[in-house]
Each structure stands twice: as C-alpha cells, then as structure tokens.
Amino acid sequence: MNSPLLLVVEDDTAVSNLIGTTLKMENYRFHTASTGRQSIVEAISQKPDIVLLDLGLPDIDGIEIIKKIRSWSKMPIIVVSARSDDKDKIEALDNGADDYITKPFSVEELLARIRAALRRASYMASEKARNPVFINGNLKIDYAAGCVYVSNIEMHLTPMEYKLLCLLAGNVGKVLTYTYITNSIWGNAWDNNVASLRVFMATLRKKIEKDAAAPQYIQTHIGIGYRMIKID
Structure with missing residues (x-):
C-alpha cells in the first residue's frame, strides 16, 4: 500500500x-509547489492526501x-504560515483549512499535525461510507454531497x-467538551480557544435553529461544551 501523498506549497x-527532508525521513511521498498557480495544478492532477500550504505566496494569497480547493475537494489542508494573528487563523480556518501551524515550528509538531489530519480524514471517510446521510428531526x-438541509431547505454553511x-x-446525544471539539476540528491551532469556538457555534445556530435563543438541535453545557440533541 502506498504511503500518504502530501503537497508542499512553499516559496x-x-x-x-x-519539510521535504522531514517527510522523506518518515517515508511520506510528496510533491512541491512554489506558487499558487502551480499548487492548484498539482492539487488537481496529483490529488494529495494532505496539502501543506504557506499563505504568503508570490502570485496568489x-x-x-x-x-x-474547497470549491471541488475536501482534501485536508494544513496551513504553515508566519502569520500569527488570530484574525488570520480565523480567516484560513473558516474558509476551509483543517489546521494552522505558525512559523517557526518544530518538525515533531508538524508530523503530529499530519498524523492527526490523516486520522480525521480516515474516520470521516469510514463514517460517510457507513452512514451517507444523517437525519435528526428536520435536520x-x-x-456525499456535502449539503445540509433543514425542513428540506438547503442551508449554506461555511466550511x-x-x-x-x-x-x-x-456524536449525537453525547456532550463534547470544548477541548475535544477544538482538537478535533483544528488540531491544536488555537490551544482550546473557547471564545472563537463560541463565535462559530453562534453563526451555525443562526442558520439551523428556528430560534437561536432556544436551540432545538445544539445544546450548550455551560463550562463544558456542546451536545447534538437526539430528536425522536
């Protein structure tokens, strides 16, 4: 079986x-791209298992x-960038990045993030194969299509x-802690930044709940986390 293929986008x-030396030592296959245009061509033609993406490219941000990439693929994207402001992380993650590492970084951290991204991708693929459609009440x-409906009306969610x-x-019916959610979604990109999680959760609720103040689907457990309520 072939080892995972990574696309390293770095000028x-x-x-x-x-990064290439690190990946080679761990027996990962990889391609490199130094421009945005080249990275798009490589992503389409090679279909990598993970993209390691620098934000400060010479031609395309x-x-x-x-x-x-998100317009046609859900391949994991790990941003590796010198931009360290929260607003940059939020913008990247909200547009579909799966994780965010700030330069300078340790190779051990990079490898840990890669392994976590591969695990999440494998889990999501197996879940989708077993249950291609999730239905809970009117949700x-x-x-397979990456679409969400409430009462048969499509909701336009951000990644x-x-x-x-x-x-x-x-994890319907289970209380998920803030730490579990942030680690599952972003790795350690924000080190359990609960305030940012609450912002994303609030925008999600506005789209799927009839009354965000009295949520039907997503319940808050104050000081702990959130739970998807099972609707019979």
Whole structure:
C-alpha cells in the first residue's frame, strides 16, 4: 500500500527543503509547489492526501488557494504560515483549512499535525461510507454531497460551520467538551480557544435553529461544551 501523498506549497526554499527532508525521513511521498498557480495544478492532477500550504505566496494569497480547493475537494489542508494573528487563523480556518501551524515550528509538531489530519480524514471517510446521510428531526446532512438541509431547505454553511455540525452529528446525544471539539476540528491551532469556538457555534445556530435563543438541535453545557440533541 502506498504511503500518504502530501503537497508542499512553499516559496521559501529553505523551509520547503526542511519539510521535504522531514517527510522523506518518515517515508511520506510528496510533491512541491512554489506558487499558487502551480499548487492548484498539482492539487488537481496529483490529488494529495494532505496539502501543506504557506499563505504568503508570490502570485496568489493562500486564502484564495484554500477557497479554490474547497470549491471541488475536501482534501485536508494544513496551513504553515508566519502569520500569527488570530484574525488570520480565523480567516484560513473558516474558509476551509483543517489546521494552522505558525512559523517557526518544530518538525515533531508538524508530523503530529499530519498524523492527526490523516486520522480525521480516515474516520470521516469510514463514517460517510457507513452512514451517507444523517437525519435528526428536520435536520439532514448529505455527506456525499456535502449539503445540509433543514425542513428540506438547503442551508449554506461555511466550511467551518459544516465541520462543527458533522462532528456533533457524528456524536449525537453525547456532550463534547470544548477541548475535544477544538482538537478535533483544528488540531491544536488555537490551544482550546473557547471564545472563537463560541463565535462559530453562534453563526451555525443562526442558520439551523428556528430560534437561536432556544436551540432545538445544539445544546450548550455551560463550562463544558456542546451536545447534538437526539430528536425522536
């Protein structure tokens, strides 16, 4: 069986060589791209298992690369960037990035994030194969199509809102702690940043709940986390 294939998108030769050497030592296969246009061509033609993406590319900003890839694929994207502000992390993650590592980084951390992304992708693939459609009351998630419906009306969720909803749906009836949710969605990108999680959860509720103040589907457990309520 072939080892996972990674696409390294990085215009800094030293950083690209460091990542490439690290991946080679761990027996990962990889391709490299130094521009946004090249990265899109490689992503389409090679269909990598993970994309390691720098945001500061010379021709196209990395956020635009995330948007373009997300328009046709759910392949895991790990941002590796020198941008350290929360607003940059939020923008990348909300547009579909799966994780975010700030430069400078340790190779051990990078490898841990890669392993976590591969585990999440494998779990999601197996869940979708077993249960291609999730239905709870008037809420329906079509995993194959990546669509969400409430009372047969399609809801237009952001990638981050969709990930949160799928995580809760996959654990319906269970209380998920803030730490579990943030680690499952973003790895350790925000080190359990509960405030940011609450913002994303609030926007999700506005779209799927009739009354966000009296939620039917997503219940808050104050100081602990959230739970998807099972509707008979």
